[in-house]
Amino acid sequence: MSVEFLPPSNSPEKLPKNLSLESTLKDLAVLNFQVEASSLAKEVARFFQAHPLLPGVILTVNGEFLGMISRRRFMERMSRPYGLDTFAGRPIMALYQIAQTDILILPGVALIVVAAQRAMQRQPELLYEPIVVQLEPQVYRLLDVHQVLVALSEIHQQATGYIRQLYYNLSVTQAELEAANSQLKSANSALYRLANSDGLTQVANRRCFNEYFEKKWQELEQEAAELSLILCDIDFFKQYNDTYGHQAGDACLQQVAKTIVEAVNYSTGEVSGETLVARYGGEEFAVILPRTSPEIGVSIAEKIRLWIKELEIEHINSEVCSFVTLSMGVASTVPRSSAAQKNLIAAADRALYQAKDKGRDRVILDAIKLYK
Numbered sequence: 001m002s003v004e005f006l007p008p009s010n011s012p013e014k015l016p017k018n019l020s021l022e023s024t025l026k027d028l029a030v031l032n033f034q035v036e037a038s039s040l041a042k043e044v045a046r047f048f049q050a051h052p053l054l055p056g057v058i059l060t061v062n063g064e065f066l067g068m069i070s071r072r073r074f075m076e077r078m079s080r081p082y083g084l085d086t087f088a089g090r091p092i093m094a095l096y097q098i099a100q101t102d103i104l105i106l107p108g109v110a111l112i113v114v115a116a117q118r119a120m121q122r123q124p125e126l127l128y129e130p131i132v133v134q135l136e137p138q139v140y141r142l143l144d145v146h147q148v149l150v151a152l153s154e155i156h157q158q159a160t161g162y163i164r165q166l167y168y169n170l171s172v173t174q175a176e177l178e179a180a181n182s183q184l185k186s187a188n189s190a191l192y193r194l195a196n197s198d199g200l201t202q203v204a205n206r207r208c209f210n211e212y213f214e215k216k217w218q219e220l221e222q223e224a225a226e227l228s229l230i231l232c233d234i235d236f237f238k239q240y241n242d243t244y245g246h247q248a249g250d251a252c253l254q255q256v257a258k259t260i261v262e263a264v265n266y267s268t269g270e271v272s273g274e275t276l277v278a279r280y281g282g283e284e285f286a287v288i289l290p291r292t293s294p295e296i297g298v299s300i301a302e303k304i305r306l307w308i309k310e311l312e313i314e315h316i317n318s319e320v321c322s323f324v325t326l327s328m329g330v331a332s333t334v335p336r337s338s339a340a341q342k343n344l345i346a347a348a349d350r351a352l353y354q355a356k357d358k359g360r361d362r363v364i365l366d367a368i369k370l371y372k
Contacts, residue, residue: 019154025115025133026108028151030141034058037066037093044092045078055130055144059096065140066096070129073099081242102126108135116152119145125250127199149195198279200250201257209278209286213341216274216290221335228297228332230287231348232260232304235325235360237283239317252313252324253283260285263307267300268292286348294332294365301328301363309361325361327352332365 019027033051035044037059044057048071056070069092077083077099087095104122106115110133119131131143196208204212220227234240234256241249261277264287268275280286287304289297305326313324329351333344347366355364 018158019112019151020158021111021113021155023112023151023155024109025106025112025131025143025148026135028112028143028147030133030135030143031055032058032141034060034140035092037061037096038091040088041074041078041090041092041095042088044074045088048074053144054142056142057092058132058140058142059092064138067100068103068130068132068142069096069099072128073101081238101129103132104129105132105134105140108133112148112151113155116148119148124199153195198257201253201279203257203261203285204276204278206278206280209276209280209288212276212278213288216288217335217341220290224334225291226293226332226334227344228289228292228294228330229344229348230289230297230301230304231280231329231345231352232285232287232301232326233328233352233356234283235320235327235356236315236318240315240324243315243317253279255311255313256308256324256326257285259307259311260287260304263304264289264300267303292332294330297330297332298363298365301330304328305361305363320359320361327355327360328363329353329355330363330365 031054033047033054033056035057048054048057054071056068057074058068059066074095077095078087102122104118104126106118115131119127122129128145131145131148133141133143135141196204196211198205216227234252237249237252240252244252257277257279264275264277268289274290276288278286278288287300289300292300305328308326309321309323311324314322315324316322318325329348331344331347331351333340333347335341351364351366354366355362358364
């Protein structure tokens with residue numbers, strides 16, 4: 001097994017400075033993590049566990065490039081029922097033959113802006129798959145797509161400064177300035193959506209949830225206003241995937257996310273612009289409800305539960321009923337201190353598990369008072 005981290009670091013804080021429109025993938029932090037296809041899958045799993053920043057693994061046969069499998073696809077296969085028993089003691093080649101998908105391979109001299117465009121043009125389920133960078137013949141490295149997005153942001157800032165300089169130093173027409181600013185706004189909007197939304201469901205991703213939760217907590221702490229949180233989990237979703245396949249599972253997630261957003265917007269009235277629906281995990285969703293009491297939070301959760309059930313998405317292997325259902329936990333508090341943020345999430349999570357324990361397809365409000 002060959003593993004090597006190549007400088008510079010792959011953390012966004014240490015990206016190369018002064019990136020420009022001419023910067024290439026060679027200017028970014030690439031990772032060398034490759035194994036022979038004959039290596040056991042359990043050995044790769046141990047290395048993924050020890051190095052959480054690794055986005056995937058390059059497979060070789062006698063030192064020559066074979067392909068790549070991402071951490072996400074690897075863990076997805078290993079976490080399925082009987083996945084460990086099936087693959088752990090076998091060569092990773094066996095898992096790769098089942099989980100392989102289209103790989104984006106780009107030369108090291110490819111422009112960062114072009115690489116970002118190519119990455120964004122992929123199918124939603126491939127959006128966050130790592131990029132394979134070919135530095136020279138038979139020399140391949142991995143690049144986390146998040147690095148490309150952060151680099152694109154740096155280039156965007158450089159372009160913004162350049163346009164500002166044009167504004168003050170060149171005699172440009174108003175039409176030219178408006179066109180340039182329009183392009184900047186479009187690029188900035190697309191970048192923000194890509195960095196903060198879930199590629200499959202198009203709702204906010206976990207990173208956006210964390211940032212928005214922190215922001216609203218601080219705002220409502222100053223106002224002494226209530227903040228409610230709903231955690232939702234699709235009942236028996238693994239059985240759904242096993243029964244209908246992952247394409248149907250993806251379609252189910254998309255329908256559920258769309259319906260949650262519609263139900264929240266319908267229920268929240270004047271404060272709908274402040275609410276946030278996010279994909280919290282694989283089949284979990286979270287709803288942030290500023291200025292919302294626990295009673296109203298429960299009412300909104302019930303609305304979501306009923307609307308999902310009324311979709312009548314067939315689920316013959318559900319132990320609840322023959323349709324897809326949701327279990328939900330609700331918690332509410334008046335923000336007081338940074339330490340209590342985790343308490344609110346923990347309370348909603350605790351209520352969610354109570355809903356599961358009591359038979360699923362229901363809403364539970366955590367009864368512990370968090371106001372103190």
